[in-house]
Each structure stands twice: as structure tokens, then as C-alpha cells.
Amino acid sequence: MTQPAPSHVILDPRFAPPFPQGALNVLRNPQLRKNVAHAIDVIQSKRGKLVAEKTDWQELRTAASALRAHVLENLDTYLEEFEARCTAAGGQVHWAADAAQARQIILGLLRQEGAREVIKIKTMTSAEIQLNPFLEAHGIKTYETDLAEIILQLGDEEPSHIVVPALHVNRAQVREIFARRMGLEHLSDDPQALTAAARTYLRQKFLTIPTAISGANFLVAETGAVAVVESEGNGRMCLTLPRAMITLAGIEKVLPRFDDLEVMLQLLARSATGERMNPYTSLWTGITPGDGPQRFHVVLLDNGRSAMLRRPVERQTLKCIRCAACMNACPVYRQTGGHAYGSVYPGPIGAILTPQLMHLHHAQTLPYASSLCGACYEVCPVKINIPQVLLELRAQVTNQERHQVARFLDPMYLGLCVANLLFARAWRFHLAQRLGRIGIRLFTRKDGWIHSLPGIGGKWTQTRDLRGFPGQTFHEWWAARDKEAK
């Protein structure tokens, strides 16, 4: 099914270029790469120090991993429990099977409120369902209140990270965006001046817009509470001033008990921003007369999650608590930033989550956007074995290829099929080695090195030489030595 690309700038896996091409666009942007690497290195070193001071870090990871796995095993029970508690506390729970349904539910609720404008707490799930362009198209203006999200919204930029979405933008660029969009010609790039400008902009929104949308870091089944953690307090403003609140949450966000937050919150802040605790942790349960929003809705989003739940290896993707430690640790992300992934979820978690959300109809190059170095698995606070899921998805992508005619034009595909035949019998492998040794001489220079290869080999030699093949393989040497000994 082909659809025209949306005019609004958004990371949409259906229209994004394949990862290698997306990455190339970024690799050609030295300023962006510098901004990303600098930001990542700062977060990584903060995280490293705070994880090192926690002597029970591995025990915490084990506990969190077991807890999240348990939730996924019993997701139906905990979601129903959450719905019952939330409803009892005055909230209203809605179930959305996919992105389109979630957008319609939210639009309906906003119309019920008579809302023309809405303020938003930072939520990745709303970016996943592309809520903002949808609402704008239906005449409802959206205002992000997270500082980084404001920068992106005003600058018409795309998020490149799930926790610090504007990490690819530096201070001078922020100044330029604010000056242009807020009409502040003489704004300086001093952090205090930039913060003051954002505060003035935000206060006016907080005081005039009575409807808000949030995401959720956690849902607590036992109490029906919703939890949001943040650094700036702007989310707290959205939770306090508006009359109506709509929370959009993926179905996997639920935790069984209130006490489970103890484990999760210790891991989340350290993993995400390298802080012992995030500055603001807000928890709310239904409505409280005379205090905060008086109408409260929770939209529970499936959007491909139940399909993931059914598959034993991929299921662990849903353990994710969106801390972004994997992308901060990822040497690929460090080079490319988030935009190359063509999805609101970049980095290693995006490389496994996005193709699954797309039911593998799009984003098939993402499972290959990894050197399988394992750094993501090592830092994941809930122990998602990302390399294992990447390999599982690669196998599925290869199985798709097996039915496509185009596979006969893919040198990598053909090469691997031939290699498989060669490796099946030692004599075939040895014959291929001998033929290869002769053939490669054509490309080997006098210095004994190969500087340029045709076809797919050119991908190697564009930045690397290859030493010419030695005149004798190891097994030939061994056989000759054996003979001599006898």
C-alpha cells in the first residue's frame, strides 16, 4: 500500500530510507556528529560513575528483569487490575488496538473537552502514533512542554534520542531557533537566558490551556496510579493546572505493585541521565476533587505489542523502560545519532522495536544496524538481550528474502548461499581457496596488498586495504609438515 509521504517532518519507518543511506546523510554532517558524540560521552561518564557506586547494581538488574518478565507473562491480569483500580479512582480507561484507533480516541476526548489547544508532557508513545501532526490536521494545536521537545517543535526538527531528543542540537542552534520563533532578536546563547525565554513561553501556555496529554513511565496495577519521571518540572505543571488529562501508555508499561517502583526508579534515572534520582517523580491516581485535573483518561495502546508478546525471543523487547542506556552505549549510534534509524525509536532498542511495530513490512535494514558488539545488553537495566533479538529478526528478514526474486541480484545473498555449499565439504572449501588465491592476484599490487576490489568487495576497499592471500593456507602447511614428519 503506497501513501503519499506526509508533509510534516516526522520520522516514519514507512517512508524512511534504508539505514545505510540514512546513516550516510548523518555521517556527512560533522557538526551533528560532534554534538551527538559530545552529549553521549557526557551522559556515559555520569552513568558510569553512578553505576559504579551502586554495589547491588547487578542484583537490581536481575530483580528488574525478573519483574518485567513476570509482568509480560501475566499482562492481561495486571492490565485488568489497573483498569479496575483506575476506574474506581475516577479515571476512565480506553483500549486502542492500533495507532489509528488511539488517535481517534484522543481526538474524540479532546473534542468532548472542546479543546482547540493542548499542552503535552514529553511522551514517546505519542510520537510513535504520530499524534501531533494528526491533531494539527484536525484543528487542534499541540504545545510540547519538555524543553528539548520545545526546541524540536519550534525548530521543526526531528528527535534523535528518546530521553534527550534534542542532543544533536547545540546551544548556538537553540538560540537561533528561539530567537526566530519567539521573536527575540537579541537573545544570547547563555543557558540562563535560553531557559528564561523558554519559561516565559511556557508560562503563558500553562496558564491558558486547560487540557493536557501525557505519556506514562509506569502504570501501577495495585493502585491504578500513573507515574511520570522528568527533570524539569514542566510535566508537573501539566499535571497540576489543567482541568482534563489524557494519558497515552503502551500496554507493557504496567507494574504489579507500588513497591516495584523502588527497584525500577533506582535503575531508571541512573541508566537514563546518570543521576541518582530524577528531579521530579509524579504519581497520580484517578482524580482528586479540588486538586489537579477533574477529568482523567488513560488510553492503553497495543499497536503490535501483543504480536511481540506471542514470540518467545522477541517478547523481551517489551521489558524496555525507555531509559536509552543502550543508545548511549552503542558505538553505531555514537556515529550516526538517531535520525539515521528513520524512527522515533532509534539506537539498539529502536533497531529491534521499530521493525516489530511495523510487523517487519518496513525497517528491515534496522536489525542489521549493529556490529553485535553487545554493549547494549551489558548496560540494559532490565537485561534485554538485544543482540539475540537482532539475530532473530535478521533470520526473519532473510526468510522474507528467500521468497523474493530480487535476492538473485543481491551479491551478499548469493555469496552466502555459495559459501554455505563450500563449507559443507572440505574439498569444496579447499578448491575455492585455491581458485580464490589465483583470482585475487589480479587485484593484488606489488606491495602485496589489495587496494581496490570490484562489486561488493569495493565496500571493503573504500576505506580499508586487504592483505593479499598468502601462497599457502594453514591446512596445506599442516599437511606438508605431517608428510615430512612421516
Add this chain to the structure above:
Amino acid sequence: MIFAMRASLFITCYNDTLYPETGRAVVALLERLGVQLDFHPKQTCCGQMHANTGFRGEAYSQAKRFVQLYRDTETVVVPSSSCVAMIRDQYPGLFEELGNEKLRNDFAALVPRVFELSEFLIDQLGVDDVGAYFPHRVVYHASCHGVRALHLGERPYRLLAKVRGLSLATLPNVERCCGFGGTFSVKNAEVSSAMMAAKLQDVVSTGAEYCTALDNSCLMHLGGAMHRQYAAMKTIHLAQILAATESCPVEALA
């Protein structure tokens, strides 16, 4: 320092073809230590390239072949940490999905006897001083599979520390991937090269003469770039450093 032990060398497909000097060094080193070495002439590949590219059925046939070739072998030594990681971490899943009971049992019995070279030296032979002499400044690239899959930890450093004449440089960001990643180096050549550039910067900053590792795959990637950039540094597998002695320097083994 004489050990009565038999071991079979699984050289791996790319070492056999491209780096036979590494294999010869393993032979020289282990025989010097008194190990009786065998070489199974029918060996080919562990299946890692296929498994990591999504060719699971093909990877399975190679994995099955490996187990059938080596199931009666006392000990298997492999001078490549990523191939050992393939055997330990990926074979179980492949056999679970595609294999039968017999294959799973054979594998379970074999896998505790498969060792990466530094594991074999330190854990099986119990030796860290192998009598090597290598009078050069060296930097060690701890490959991802060595660090995060096999958890080699201090083993390679203990071996290097006992090499006479060797001065070991400290590599900044030692646990960061060099960007090789098997078919990743070609499928995502530009990103792989960007990662390589970052790694090379760290490696070259040490001022070492040689960059060593337990994986010739990473070294092929880094060494290829060093050659392209006329860097004043060479790559060398750790086995070749350990095999070198005063009477038989590394050049004699090459």
C-alpha cells in the same frame, strides 16, 4: 613447563585462508609447551557469518558439522574469540530450534572442552609465562566477543605481562567496538568505517608499534585501515607474540 595434553586446533575458515601464520604460531607455541596438537583436515567454518547475517538454516548445518567432527575430541583450541562465542552462545539456540536430542547431547558434552587460546593457556595449562620474547611496544585491542561474550578479563593481559621485552600501552576506550562486525563491515560500510576511524584514533594515540588482539577479524579491519593510511603501526595476533622467542623471533614464524 611440559604438559602432557592433547588438543585439536580449530583454525577457523578465515585464519586458514588469510592468516596461516597465526595457525603456525599456535602450533609453535603449544608444541613448545608440550601440548600434542592434532588438526582435523575436514574442518571448515563454525557458521558465524551465516548466523550473524540471518541465514539460520545454513548456520545450523555448519554448527552440526562442527559438533560431528569434534564430538570425540579431547580438547578443541580456537585462536578466535568470536568463533568461540558463536559456538557457546549461538549453537544452543540453533540446536534447540533445528536439531535433535542426540545433537543437543553431543553438543552439551563437547562445549565445555572448546577453548579460546588465552582460556586454554591460563585455565587449562595454568600458565601465564609462555617463555615469549617480543621487544616492542604493543597495544591490546580487547575485541567485543573477548570482553562481553567470553569474559576473558585479565587473561590476555596476564599473558602479555610475562612477555620479555614487551611494553604494553594502555588503550583508551578499550571496550568500544572497532566497527568490524562481520558482514556489517560491508552491509554498513560507511558506519563501520566511521567506527574504525574512532578506534584507530585511540589505537594510534598510544604510539605503539603493534596492535594485537585475539581476533584476526578485527585486526584485518584495523590493519587494512592502517595500511591505507600509511600508519606507523602493524597488527599482529596475540598467538604470534606468544610464539616469538629470542631464538625464534616473529619474522621466522611468519
